[in-house]
Amino acid sequence: MTLQAKETLVGVFILAGLAALVWLTLFVGNWAAITGGAGYRVTAKFENIGGLTVKSPVTLAGVTIGRVSSIASDREDYSAIVTLSIDQDYNNLPVDSTAAILTAGLLGAQYIGVVPGAEIDYLKEGDSIDITQSALVLEQLIGELLFSRAGAQ
Amino acid sequence: MVRGLGRAGIAAIHHTGRGGMFLASLVGGMGMMVRRPRLLVQQIHAVGVMTLPIILVAGLFVGMMLGLQGFNTLVGFGAESSLGLAVGLFLTRELGPVLTALLFAGRAGSALTAEIGLMRATQQLDAMEMMAVDPLPRVVVPRFLAGVIVMPLLAALFSVVGLFGGYLVGAVLLGVDGGTFWSSMHEGVDVVHDVLAGVFKSFVFGFVVTWVAVFEGYSATPTTDGVSRATTRAVVTGSLAVLGLDYVLTAIMFSEV
Numbered sequence: 306m307t308l309q310a311k312e313t314l315v316g317v318f319i320l321a322g323l324a325a326l327v328w329l330t331l332f333v334g335n336w337a338a339i340t341g342g343a344g345y346r347v348t349a350k351f352e353n354i355g356g357l358t359v360k361s362p363v364t365l366a367g368v369t370i371g372r373v374s375s376i377a378s379d380r381e382d383y384s385a386i387v388t389l390s391i392d393q394d395y396n397n398l399p400v401d402s403t404a405a406i407l408t409a410g411l412l413g414a415q416y417i418g419v420v421p422g423a424e425i426d427y428l429k430e431g432d433s434i435d436i437t438q439s440a441l442v443l444e445q446l447i448g449e450l451l452f453s454r455a456g457a458q
Numbered sequence: 459m460v461r462g463l464g465r466a467g468i469a470a471i472h473h474t475g476r477g478g479m480f481l482a483s484l485v486g487g488m489g490m491m492v493r494r495p496r497l498l499v500q501q502i503h504a505v506g507v508m509t510l511p512i513i514l515v516a517g518l519f520v521g522m523m524l525g526l527q528g529f530n531t532l533v534g535f536g537a538e539s540s541l542g543l544a545v546g547l548f549l550t551r552e553l554g555p556v557l558t559a560l561l562f563a564g565r566a567g568s569a570l571t572a573e574i575g576l577m578r579a580t581q582q583l584d585a586m587e588m589m590a591v592d593p594l595p596r597v598v599v600p601r602f603l604a605g606v607i608v609m610p611l612l613a614a615l616f617s618v619v620g621l622f623g624g625y626l627v628g629a630v631l632l633g634v635d636g637g638t639f640w641s642s643m644h645e646g647v648d649v650v651h652d653v654l655a656g657v658f659k660s661f662v663f664g665f666v667v668t669w670v671a672v673f674e675g676y677s678a679t680p681t682t683d684g685v686s687r688a689t690t691r692a693v694v695t696g697s698l699a700v701l702g703l704d705y706v707l708t709a710i711m712f713s714e715v
Binding site for chain 2: 308311312314315318319321322323325326328329330332
């Protein structure tokens with residue numbers, strides 16, 4: 306094999322390898338979840354976040370509009386403070402929007418569903434969502450059911 | 459017997475130390491590569507391009523196996539929609555870097571050791587020294603650099619082909635929805651913790667496997683028997699180092715996730 310043919314093959318090989326690397330990082334991996342995109346952050350307080358984790362999706366009418374960027378515990382009232390990072394495309398959420406922690410399927414992953422309110426002002430960076438609904442914890446539900454049945458008898 | 463053990467231990471430590479010094483002189487000889495890029499291109503061809511077919515075929519079969527095994531396991535939990543995620547994580551985190559490194563040690567590492575060992579045995583290296591050509595930067599450094607450069611590329615290609623193999627079996631043959639396959643992968647595979655960690659792993663593996671291979675070749679006893687033993691040792695040591703390092707790197711990189 307001539308040197309030129311070898312050089313061509315090496316070039317093709319290196320290009321193919323780099324293309325594979327780029328494809329792995331951009332397509333297979335979720336690049337947007339790292340950079341966070343151009344978004345704004347709002348916080349929401351929940352009594353119980355259940356199985357919510359960082360990077361769980363935030364949805365509006367089922368459409369993913371952002372992700373959970375951090376979860377912390379409030380030192381004063383022992384609630385959970387969840388920071389949502391929402392894409393700049395969806396900067397028209399009214400300030401009285403509500404957030405609920407929902408479950409995909411019966412036992413699936415948990416996510417935040419946002420229901421828009423009716424105010425004229427929109428949520429912006431640093432605002433907080435005041436009306437929230439905590440996660441349903443299956444054990445608590447079963448416990449309540451058992452108690453209510455015991456009380457009825 | 460105790461003395462024999464001690465002697466073997468000292469010999470092993472001595473060997474390791476010489477390997478370290480060899481590595482240092484390799485790094486010292488790297489300046490040469492800027493002036494002679496042709497040498498590097500030749501070695502990338504020998505080490506990388508020639509290894510490509512076995513990597514691609516192996517990747518395809520491993521991906522298909524993952525698709526089949528993953529499907530059979532996940533379907534028991536009704537979770538076959540996560541097949542793409544399982545295949546993606548397996549390939550990018552572990553199987554891509556590790557299997558590529560093992561195949562690389564067997565295909566390219568052994569060839570490097572045998573080649574350099576035979577140069578030693580047929581006194582080609584001595585002849586170069588006679589001509590005042592330092593064989594280290596001329597012979598060893600291009601091979602070493604080529605191995606280090608080529609490994610991450612091979613591992614990435616292995617993963618990509620494997621993903622398509624998994625897709626082929628999972629989505630085309632077994633009927634998992636193709637869109638779900640890719641989107642569950644897209645959702646769950648993290649760029650830094652999974653993809654880049656895998657690339658970093660394959661870089662380390664390439665470094666270690668090639669280093670062991672060229673060192674064993676360079677320090678081989680210049681006889682037929684010595685070269686054959688050096689080749690065996692290069693593959694065995696390289697493979698064991700890859701598996702051991704894989705555990706250590708995994709423990710370090712994935713522990714906080």
